[in-house]
Amino acid sequence: MKSNKINLLLEQFKGSLVIAKKDMKIYYLKPPVLIFGVLFPMFLFLAFAVGREVPLETLVPGLVGITLFFTASTVVPLIMPWETRLRTLELLVSAPIGVQTILLGDILASFFFGIIISLIPLTVGFVFLGATIVNPLVLLLNIIISSFCFSSLGNIMSFPPTGEPSQIMMLSNLIRLPLIFISGIFVPLPQMPYWGKLIAPLSPLTYTTDLTRYSLGDISFYSVGINFLMLLLFTVLFLLAGFKLHSKTMPKRIQNL
Amino acid sequence: MGMAIEVKDLVKYYGKFLALENVSFNVKKGEIFGFLGPNGAGKTTTQKILTGILKPSGGKVSILGYDIEKDPLLAKKFTGIVPDETNAYIELSAWDNLTLMGNLYGMPGKRLEERADELLKMFDLYQRRKDRVKGFSRGMKRRLLLAMGLIHEPDILFLDEPVSGLDVQSARLMRKVIMDLNQKGITIFLTTHNIEEANQMCHRVAIICKGKIAAIDRPESLKKTIKVTQSLEVAFDKPLENVEELKEIPGVEEVKTHGDKIRLFTSDPGHIIKPLVIYSQDKNLEFISLNTLGPSLEEVFVNLTEERRQDINEKQ
Numbered sequence: 169m170k171s172n173k174i175n176l177l178l179e180q181f182k183g184s185l186v187i188a189k190k191d192m193k194i195y196y197l198k199p200p201v202l203i204f205g206v207l208f209p210m211f212l213f214l215a216f217a218v219g220r221e222v223p224l225e226t227l228v229p230g231l232v233g234i235t236l237f238f239t240a241s242t243v244v245p246l247i248m249p250w251e252t253r254l255r256t257l258e259l260l261v262s263a264p265i266g267v268q269t270i271l272l273g274d275i276l277a278s279f280f281f282g283i284i285i286s287l288i289p290l291t292v293g294f295v296f297l298g299a300t301i302v303n304p305l306v307l308l309l310n311i312i313i314s315s316f317c318f319s320s321l322g323n324i325m326s327f328p329p330t331g332e333p334s335q336i337m338m339l340s341n342l343i344r345l346p347l348i349f350i351s352g353i354f355v356p357l358p359q360m361p362y363w364g365k366l367i368a369p370l371s372p373l374t375y376t377t378d379l380t381r382y383s384l385g386d387i388s389f390y391s392v393g394i395n396f397l398m399l400l401l402f403t404v405l406f407l408l409a410g411f412k413l414h415s416k417t418m419p420k421r422i423q424n425l
Numbered sequence: 426m427g428m429a430i431e432v433k434d435l436v437k438y439y440g441k442f443l444a445l446e447n448v449s450f451n452v453k454k455g456e457i458f459g460f461l462g463p464n465g466a467g468k469t470t471t472q473k474i475l476t477g478i479l480k481p482s483g484g485k486v487s488i489l490g491y492d493i494e495k496d497p498l499l500a501k502k503f504t505g506i507v508p509d510e511t512n513a514y515i516e517l518s519a520w521d522n523l524t525l526m527g528n529l530y531g532m533p534g535k536r537l538e539e540r541a542d543e544l545l546k547m548f549d550l551y552q553r554r555k556d557r558v559k560g561f562s563r564g565m566k567r568r569l570l571l572a573m574g575l576i577h578e579p580d581i582l583f584l585d586e587p588v589s590g591l592d593v594q595s596a597r598l599m600r601k602v603i604m605d606l607n608q609k610g611i612t613i614f615l616t617t618h619n620i621e622e623a624n625q626m627c628h629r630v631a632i633i634c635k636g637k638i639a640a641i642d643r644p645e646s647l648k649k650t651i652k653v654t655q656s657l658e659v660a661f662d663k664p665l666e667n668v669e670e671l672k673e674i675p676g677v678e679e680v681k682t683h684g685d686k687i688r689l690f691t692s693d694p695g696h697i698i699k700p701l702v703i704y705s706q707d708k709n710l711e712f713i714s715l716n717t718l719g720p721s722l723e724e725v726f727v728n729l730t731e732e733r734r735q736d737i738n739e740k741q
Contacts, residue, residue: 176498179531186528194516255512259573261478263529264501422478423439 183265187273188280195243195250196281200337205242206285209234216354228293229380230353232311235289237373240282240315241322241344245336247274248414252421253331267418268411275319275407282315299384306392307383313399314376320406321372327413329421352377357389372402429454429489429581429612430475436483437470437636444470446636448484454580457603457613459627459644461620463730467636468616469509469585475614476506476583489580502530505579507570509586509616515559519550519569522558523576530577537576544572547602564595571602581612588622600626624722632729639729647725656718657689657697662711674700688718 195201213234217227251257260270293299301307325340348354350364351373360368368374375395382388388395430452437445445467452458462468473479475486477497486493491500513522520541527537545551548568558566567587574582587603588596603626607613617623623630624644631641640647664685665671671680671689676697679690691697694717705712 182531183529186525190514190517190521190525193521194514254515255508256514258478258508258512259506259526260529262476262501262504262506263526264498264531265529266498419480422473 180266180269181272183263183269184273184276187260187265187270188276191243191247191274191277192280195247195277198246198250200246200333201243201281204337204341205239205281209238212348224297224299225381225384225386226356228289228297228299228384229377229386231289231293232286232380233351233353233373233377234348236282236286236311236314236376237318237348238344239285240278240318241325241340242278243281244274244278244319244322245326245340246333247277248326248421249330249333249336252329253333257421261418261422267415271323271411271414275316275323275410278319278322279315282318283311286311286315293384301383302385303383306379309396310376310379310383310399313396313403314372314379317372317376317399317403317406320403320410323410324406324413327410327417329417347371347373350374352381352389356381369398372399375399375402427454428452428487429456430458430614431487432471432475432484433486434484435471435474435481435486437467437474437479438482444636445474445481448633448636448638450631450638450641452581452612452614454612455607455610456628457607457615457626459623459630460614460616460633461618461623461630461726462633463618466633466730468618468633471633472583472585472614472616476504477501502577503580504583505574505577505581506583507567507574507585507587509589513558513566513569513573516557518555518557519545519561519572520554522569522573526573527576532577540576540578544575548572549598564591567591567595567599571599575606579611581614582606583614583616585616586618587615588619589617620723620726630722632726634730639732640725644722648719648722655691655694657691657694657701658683658686658714658716658718659689659701660686660713660715661705662713665708665710671701671704674704686714 213231216222216230248257251260261267294301322340325343326336328336328339330336350367351371352360352368353373355364357365357368357374357378375390375398378388378390379392379395379399382392382395390398428451432451433449435445435448436443448467448471460468460471470479474481475488475493477493477500480494488500489503491503493500514525517525523541523544524537527541532540542551545554548571550565550569550572553561553565558569561569571584571587574584584603588599591599600622603613603615615623615627627644629641629643630647632639632647665687668680668682668687671677671687674689674697676691676693677689678692681688681690689697689701698715
């Protein structure tokens with residue numbers, strides 16, 4: 169009985185990997201992904217950094233954080249509306265895989281995208297700006313957990329049962345943009361006003377930026393343990409909320425196919 | 426013979442709208458079962474419930490003994506589906522689409538590759554296997570979808586309007602493939618509004634109208650339920666000056682022209698042949714063809730769906 173359950177879970181996980189592979193082939197080079205996932209955070213960061221005397225310990229963690237946040241949360245919200253519009257979702261739902269398997273596959277595709285693209289600012293920081301990585305293990309774990317956390321957040325954004333990717337992108341930017349201003353990207357946490365310090369813990373990006381700062385040799389605002397714990401808590405919360413919301417709206421989405 | 430599909434008291438509400446009302450039927454293993462109905466009758470809703478895509482509001486569906494609600498993952502392993510719209514992944518190649526579906530059904534790598542090769546050759550897509558589906562014609566997309574539905578060698582195949590919108594050649598190929606698959610023992614559940622297609626291919630048909638089953642039987646048995654519309658179809662070597670004259674033949678109830686043919690409706694076709702021959706001699710006409718026709722499945726369909734509509738109107 170127990171081994172049956174394990175086999176079933178393994179089968180479903182394999183299904184998620186199949187979905188993720190399909191998503192990578194189809195969605196990584198879609199124009200909205202490149203615009204909102206790569207170009208948008210890059211220009212946003214340039215607008216902040218160019219022409220100012222921003223210290224290296226603020227610049228590089230900010231660049232890594234903003235890139236990871238936007239890339240990891242951009243692919244996944246586009247997939248569901250796209251598949252609804254092109255009526256390909258019906259093929260997936262008729263296969264012997266659960267809705268959560270499909271969603272996990274989409275999240276994994278976004279997660280890998282976040283990790284791959286975040287290597288670009290790291291390389292820039294490392295090679296061109298002269299940043300040094302003091303705690304590579306913390307940095308690696310931070311990138312992995314943060315990428316999964318932001319992908320799970322992106323998954324929540326696509327729960328409305330629409331077939332219009334542009335509507336979902338609007339909604340996701342409405343949620344993502346305010347978060348970057350309260351997460352210690354542009355203003356480090358210790359320099360934030362009192363009200364900023366109060367709302368910063370509500371954003372998972374705060375902990376990513378803080379951990380990146382720590383791994384590059386700066387002092388972190390929160391302890392490393394608290395940062396990781398909060399990121400894990402947000403990940404579980406986003407994952408479960410996404411599964412719940414999509415399960416609720418999936419019948420409506422299928423009905424519209 | 427065991428049952429491939431068992432449907433009992435199926436009910437589906439969309440909000441307050443009752444889309445399916447106590448729908449019950451069984452499909453035997455190895456059968457081609459036609460599911461007929463006008464647009465909006467509940468055909469696609471029924472199929473989506475049978476394939477585990479939609480959840481019913483009530484009732485029970487079993488696929489080879491597995492409850493589609495309690496064991497959806499097990500039940501889905503035995504079914505293949507070919508939806509009515511062309512919805513393969515257009516950004517992927519034909520090969521990638523096939524292997525994607527095979528992988529989702531947990532097929533082992535080597536067997537999957539062999540099966541994909543076999544299907545691509547069967548459906549005349551092998552030469553284009555590496556091309557993106559975006560450039561395929563509608564007929565090619567339909568064939569690819571059928572191949573995708575068959576990749577895991579299902580026991581039951583659900584087909585939704587399989588020849589809709591296809592050119593004559595592709596439609597004939599599709600029909601031949603469906604008949605061949607059935608010969609190999611695959612149960613076919615064919616959702617269609619093409620009555621002639623159901624008449625030619627199905628062992629049994631169910632007619633659904635306004636969410637309720639109006640009749641289930643063999644096509645020929647259903648035709649027998651309409652007695653009054655038997656007819657004689659005749660074609661002469663030259664056009665008649667006055668077709669209405671044929672109404673004067675005793676036993677002829679109605680006369681209709683269909684192109685170069687004339688149909689004489691009667692309750693007893695045998696008794697009007699002799700007077701018709703005399704009429705042709707009087708008018709110096711030669712017979713090109715003379716056939717007796719029973720009621721068509723289309724007439725049964727119109728009759729039953731009309732009755733159901735009237736029932737609903739009376740209730741309202």
